[in-house]
Amino acid sequence: MARQFGDVVIDLQNISLRFGGVKALTDISFNVVEHEIRAIIGPNGAGKSSMLNVINGVYHPQEGNIIFRGQQRQKMEPYEAASQGIARTFQNIALFKGMSVLDNIMTGRNLMMKTSFLHHMLYWGKAQREEIEHRKKVEEVIDFLEIQSIRKTPVGRLPYGLQKRVELARALAAEPTLLLLDEPMAGMNVEEKQDMCRFILDVNDQFGTTIVLIEHDMGVVMDISDRVVVLDYGKKIGDGTPDEVKNDPKVIDAYLGTSH
Amino acid sequence: MTFFLEVLIGGLLSGVLYALVALGFVLIFKASGVFNFAQGAMVFFAALTFVGFTEVLPGWTGLAQGTAGNFWLAFILALSSMIVLGIATERVVLRPLVNQPPITLFMVTIGLTFFIEGVAQGIWGSHVRGLNLGIEDVPVMFLLDNFDMIISQFDLIAAGIALVLFVTLALLFQYTKVGRALRAVADDHQAALSVGIPLKHIWAIVWSVAGFVALIAGLIWGARNGVQFALTFTALKALPVLILGGFTSVPGAIIGGLIIGASEKLAEVYLGPFVGGGIEGWFPYILAMLFLLVRPEGLFGEKHIDRV
Amino acid sequence: MFYREAGQFKASYQADSRIFPIRQDQIGFVALMAFLFLVVPFIANQYWLQAVLIPVLIFGLAALGLNILTGYAGQLSLGSAAFMAVGAFGTYNFMLRIDGMPFLVAILLGGLCAAAVGILFGLPSLRIKGFYLAVATLAAQFFIVWVLVKFGWFSNYSSSGVITAQRVNILGIDFRSPEMKYLLTLTVVTVLALLAKNMVRSSTGRKWMAVRDMDVAAEVIGIRLMRTKLQAFAISSFYCGVAGALYAYMYLGTVEPEGFNLDLSFKILFMIIIGGVGSIMGSFIGAAFIVLLPVLLNVAFHGSIGAFVPADLASNMELIIFGSLIIFFLIVEPHGLARLWQLAKEKLRLWPFPH
């Protein structure tokens, strides 16, 4: 399978992040290229989630540069990141509990919906046309992730594994170019993990979406990612293809040392 | 200048009383995460129950109104009622709502406010009553003679009582077992549970202490303004104090109270005339709001980081 | 039990996103509307129209306003009455100061005034959440009422700020009789409720609910919190404002700023808690409940039960019952009567099966 990688999508240079006196990330640099699946691994508390939060603007690093698509990025809010095509899922599911699956996924398209609340008030006409147009796209995502039978179910009633899938659906609905997945397979059984792996690969394959993913299951990471960054205590200790990383003595040390 | 000081000191003294009510909020919030809007109603309930008992006790015991025996007996009965009320609230209202979002707990205490008001008036009647603690609301002669300042003797003594209460509570929390447990609970509910601190037990104690504080506040406010429905609104006075001082900080409540009390009086006196007076109803709120925009966590509150 | 949904399939997204997707509900709704518009004016007496139906509709609208903010966008407000006051006084002044001002335009403008004030007092929501925000909205409550009392201009310099509603005349029709007032109120409320329903079922509503349910996630998918919250504040206040105008013009006739006090705000909050947080229908059910409860209590305590209950207790029964109901609903059914209705409906749809 010949996959074509493109230019660097996002280049993180010497990123450091502190909360008060606590250093979450120290001088971390790595990049992500177009169409690849890039994994971030590391023991608990290594700063993996913080790294994703830096990429999509939830946290603002005190030091370092972020070059996004060739441009130095200024301090950016999460919604701006979203409007530039970055979507993500969360480690602890962050769905909108009071809404149905369908509505949750529809919110993923909010940036592409151009009508205002005045149109929505009147509904019939422009707003409805737009709603239907986006519903069609959302239905494609639903079909893609095979969650047709739960379309109208309130998300709160779904089992954990399906909630994760709905969250992925919401992110996909935004048609992102860069997708950040924070432990997409945590807490899933083997079958659910396999499904999720397949979906991640399919997304990457069919839409060419660049994916940055955090995952604990080493088997999964080694199977599906193109390159891996290893963090430990907020520092980068390894970077390379799965094989390179697997044989890196520093990485092995960190993992053995932390009883993983 | 003297006038300014007079206003300032008057403001600070009433600020101490605001702080007293705010203290009730802080205690409960710290221990159980509940923003107890009913604290004002508890003040009202306490004062009304006290007065009610002083009225009916002579018929039962023969101790005349105004005697020390009557006072203390009524005090004990009122305090017992507050404890019962506190524990009942914790049991019936809050326990079923454990782990609900804070906003739900807040709303439930609004309902509780109405309930307590209704019960208090239902039992003791709705008419305004006087409450005499035996302290005259007259200027302190010493200050009037020497500094030409009119400072109410009542306010001064009330502030003194409040301060004694603060100090006592502070000492209790610092040095008793229950106090330490309480502080542990305030820091982290889960952790406290895991080291075996009986959370529900602690909550019952805190609600009782809050009832006690409400009783003291009720007596002072009641003696000053009469025991009436309006006592409920002491809660409204305390809210800006809380915003300013933070919901979790006892010193915050005190300092917030002083700031609100002083600035409110000063604003009323110096700003009021330009806008037609009556601004003490909203001035503390606007002040607190402006303050919030700068420091959302309050003066002494802890900064909260959203974990994603 | 009475639902026969088999065969009601949806062949288009329009059909699938109807307000009432089930045919029986559509029929029920149309029948209800026909009853309210065509039958009620002829059978209801003065008392029912003026003391029950009109206030239910108006409070329902105000509760709907609060529900948009609290139930949908998740921002608690204790200042709804103040925004009603802005609407009422705004409308009054537009009617007073602009010659030939059409009433409907005046209430629209009054509502817009309320919306503007709503945005102003919604600003703290950008920094603070939950009950901090609730407390901040108290500032609006106290400040606005104070302004209306203190500045005579707003009430055309009447004593203690009392305003008397001008006569309402639309296209030559005088709205003086209770029937006409009822019909006008019903029309305005129906239209606004429909618009609100449309908003909450489209992207606007989804953004509100996203912010309500999980603001961090909402921001990450590109929802701008500030804009969304302020929009909710504005629209909510607009609804309260219009309700305030109707309150003055269609219900009381004369109002003073103090009439829009904290108690009224609480009452509206209670309506949504009992009726159903996050439900448009719930707003009206809650309003009906809160308006009718004192009436029922009155009847009860002046009737047979009154003899056994001390007078003091009887006169405070309303407070006790309100308080208990709030506590009851928050503990047992936080989504109020609307949810109970919904559950009953679910049961009926599944009948004879239990689930």
Add this chain to the structure above:
Amino acid sequence: MSDTSGQAALDTFPRLLMHHAAVRPNRPAMREKEYGIWQTYNWAEVAENVRAIACGLAELGFRRGDRLAIIGDNRPRLYWSVAACQCLGGIPVMLYQDAVAEEMAYVLQDAEIKFAVVEDQEQVDKMLEILPDVPFVEHIVYDDPRGMRHYTQTMLKGLDELQEMGRIHDRNQSDFLNAEIAKGASDDISIMLYTSGTTGKPKGVCQTHGAFIAAAKGATEFDKLSENEDILSYLPMAWVGDHLFSFAQAMYAGFTINCPESGETVMTDLREIGPTYYFAPPRVFENLLTTVMIRMEDAGAIKRKIFSYFMGVARRCGADILDGKPVSGSDRLQYWLGNLLVYGPLKNVLGMSRIRVAYTAGAAIGPDLFRFYRSIGINLKQLYGQTETCAYVCLQPDGEIKLDSVGKPAPFVEVKLADNGEILVKGPMLLKAYYKRPDATAESLNEDGYFMTGDAGFFDEDGHLKIIDRAKDVGKLNDGSMFAPNFIENKLKFFQHVKEAVAFGNERDFVTAFINIDLEAVGNWAERKGLAYAGYTDLAQQDAVYSLIREGIEQVNADLANDPMMSTSQIKRFLILHKELDADDGELTRTRKVRRKFIMERYGVLIDALYEGKQSQYIETEVKYEDGRAGKIAATLRIEDVKTFAPQGGKQAA
């Protein structure tokens, strides 16, 4: 629509299709639940799409007489492909979508398939896997492009692409397809359906346009079907029943077929569509009833009382009311109330409120089950037929429903009985031939042109046909009395805890049986009793379960004792099998019929144990799991005796 055939007779399916497209272009022809709504295609659209596929196939080199394999779930585009193939004078060959690779390979080889239209990646993968065995296959067209991006084989083509090619072709040579349609004749073969073959390899049954149109016409007129019917198409397309109901009848009457979203959503989709015309094998009705009963058990006491009271009313008078027989006023009132409170809502929840006519066939249906549906006002009827007769031999007429008959001969059909009781049929719906099997064709048709169904049966006094068993299965016990295993097995299966049963007795002294318990029903029963169990094998060997099943068998025995012809067939000994009989293991056919011979070989040791009087027997069985792995199940099975009853001579059989 360019119907150049003019007033030509509507004697082929392509002509029927073009006719509908011309006379009712805007009526819905097909719906498919996809992307959350029922995507609807009217007759004009269907015709246009069929043309596109047909021309696309022609472009690929598909010629008159070629066979086109069609494999997949019920999807509109697969139905269109059937029609498209017929337009070109080709022969659609329907395959079961859940067939394993080697079964598929056999059919593809047998039918010398060059072209195939398959549903999705899964089917493509299967095709590619068996490609070495089926050298004829030249083109595989897939409907759903999902996951197909990296398939580089040139023989693969998306249906979209094919249609695009076809549209261009149709535009350039608009006469081509009309001419092809005009070439079609009524006695051309319109379809090949493989019989699942209880014995030997499957045979391709060739049916003509004329045969299926006659069957469709007869059924349509018999039940007065109109273009307004809605039917849910969810049974395998390769089954003759689906082809008759969802294709031939819909094409004839012009009504709407509805394809569910997926296998899991059939029940919801059924409820949404609320079909007016419904067809399902008995097991579907049975599963539905089981769910109803299980769900009702969780209901509150009052609701259960209401339910059982009104079900009693329905049992008493429901069927009579449906049949238009006289019923007392009080019963009528109670039934009306029951309809309001129970039957109406129940039918609604099941999605059966709108049903005018429902049929069941393929196996015998339990009398209780049958009566239940009829009593709540669902006009459920039975029919009788085979793949070789377009599933069209006997139908139950409205108002003349007998629980144990399959009705009267359908219009145009002649039925007679051979001397040995075998049912012989003749009519326009008979097969033309078995594909490439003149021997088999000759064997199945007697010299008078009657098709020998292989079933044994008799007519009752009203002219209703009753089926006893497969003629060849009917055997004799050693005492010379008749032994009809199917008859016994069906009686056992009507018992809700029994899923499958296999009876033995031919040339033996007495009758014995293997039982498969119904895991869901018995599992539920065990849960209520508080019995713990770990899976099927464990549950099957529990004492309580044995006594539960024994009671059931005793009831059957009591029942058999009443029938003079069958009283000797009472079951003396039985065992509960350690595994569920499974089509994947070759024990059942794809239509879930027992493969008696295979089972007798496979479980010979058990049968011996039954007749040798052993109390238990150890057995080891190889099984195939869903993912294709093989494994072994071993167990020691208990064998138990059952009480039998003295024959009740008084009652005479009809």
